[in-house]
Amino acid sequence: MLLKKVSLYFNTLKYLRWCQVSYRLRYRFLPIRKGRLRRLQPLVVSKWPFDAPKVLKQSLWPGRRVEFLNKTGVVNSAHDWNDPAADKLWLYNLHYFDDLNAGGSEERVDIQKSLILQWIEENPAMHGNGWEPYPTSLRLVNWIKWCQRNEIYDDVILFSILEQAQALNRQLEFHILGNHLFANAKALCFVGAFFSDKRAERLLVKGLDLLNSQIEEQFLSDGGHFELSPMYHCILLWDLLDLFNLAYSCKNALVTHHKDEWRSTIENALEWLKTMVHPDGDICFFNDSAFGISAAPKQIFNYAALLGFNSNNVLRRSSKCLHDSGYSRLVKGPFTLFFDHAQVGPDYLPGHAHADTLSIELSVGNQRFIVNSGTSEYGSSRERARQRGTDAHNTIVVNKENSSEVWGGFRVARRANVYGYHSWEEDAEVSAEAEHDGYCRIVKGLKHLRRCTVSDSQVLIEDELTANFSSARVHFHLHPDINVRLIDSYTVELIGPAQEKVTFESRSSVLVEASTWHPEFGKSTPNKRLVIPIQSSFLTTKISVG
Secondary structure (H helix, E strand, O other): OHHHHHHHHHHHHOOOOHHHHHHHHHHHHOOOOHHHOOOOOOOOEOOOOOOOOOOOOOOEEHHHEEEEOOEEEEOOOHHHHHOOOOOHHHHHHHHHOHHHHOOOHHHHHHHHHHHHHHHHHHOOOOOOHHHOHHHHHHHHHHHHHHHHHHOOOOHHHHHHHHHHHHHHHOOOOOOOOHHHHHHHHHHHHHHHHHEOOHHHHHHHHHHHHHHHHHHHHHEOOOOOEOOOOHHHHHHHHHHHHHHHHHHHHHOOHHHHOOHHHHHHHHHHHHHHHHHOEOOOOOEOOOOOOOOOOOOOHHHHHHHHHHOOOOOOOOOOOOOEEEOOOOEEEEEEOOEEEEEEOOOOOOOOOOOOOOOOOOOEEEEEOOEEEEOOOEOOOOOOOHHHHHHHOHHHOOOEEEOOEOOOOEEOOOEEOOOOOEEEEEEEEOOOEEEEEEEEOHHHHOOOOOOEEEEEEEEOOEEEEEEEEOOOOOOEEEEEEEOOOOEEEEEEOOEEEEEOOOOOEEEEEEOOOOEEEEEEEEOOOOOOEEEEEEEEEOOOOEEEEEEEOO
């Protein structure tokens, strides 16, 4: 057991960048304290209108009642901001103040202001979840948008914004990097554009420099965000649109100077998103993904159109490979198949990765039929580990092991490497294939090869394992709206909510098991999964209509 733990840590830590290690040590042993924060004077605000769609759901009601991640609560006292009985992510959401820019927020200005003042009173500097850099970053942007929209510039609120910005500036998340550091940079830009003095200008310059280095680092040449989660891609794309909007709104020459650079990144990111959207208009569930955390694709496209991007809601209907990200969209007839041939993610930042290599998702018409299991929670629980595991995805599990060693909530040790990707299209069909070596750590020389072929009448999934194994099973998780009718040991009929019928056939016996799908955080929906025990090195699965 000790050796296994040592192996997990070694094979996780060896991928980290030196700055992640050094900053973690720095923040652990030299934390900033309240006494080191300065009250900044004077307060000079640059007033500008900020008009952006309000797409998030209401999360604040009278009586200080709140709801996040499908769980409700009440903020009655200082204790409730950091209640140890509450989930960490839920508490983070409490400190974000997303309701300030949610649907119908103009009707809740009084109770929103009351909660802002309560937060200031009950959250002293550098104490509790609210002063951690990520919630601070999101809250600063939300408060500034709210102040500008409602023309509220109370000194106590402005002083708090400055104090929070100063704290953020001293604890930027170089120990994490990725989307966290991007959020830090965005917040510094908003604060720097909000106030009009030399200190604010320094924050703005720092935020812009950091932001532009991270755009280059985090957005791949095919437009995808490098953490390879469609949900986080949506979050970061919305951030980019907000920054582009800021450039128009604040008229600050330091910000507008970068507008054209951001435009190119946004255009590529919009095209990436169109490729990774199901015909029903919403995202795929690869890696950490769920509905309701980010804006929906349609809302993102609408926001982009308001800002002058040529982004209508016409989704991609054709096949396309996102080579740098490692995803393919295969389209023929009624079928839209998504194929994950991606690496785990940035070597130094696999926190949102799942062991889902070579997994697929499939829609027939506008109906999802085969789905990955989604994400309903973070943390280090057994359920979190299960949802990240190969078992929760539409691919092969060998010897009951994961294809990559996901552990500890946000960590990955030894991980699958993907090789040999190839795709081709003919008049009658489109195909893609790849292989991974994730199981070589279990059985020497054992690789998983998968070929997906889509034609007008069927989808063919061909799997091969290149060495002997003790046990292997391939899973296909069904959308909760899909009913299953057994025809024989090798064939089942899948029936959609509009009575659309799809035949699922395999050369090995097909088992039907109960499972769960997790479309949102805090939500678990019963569904079925098809399980095929693999008896030989080859397995062919056919999904057909007509």
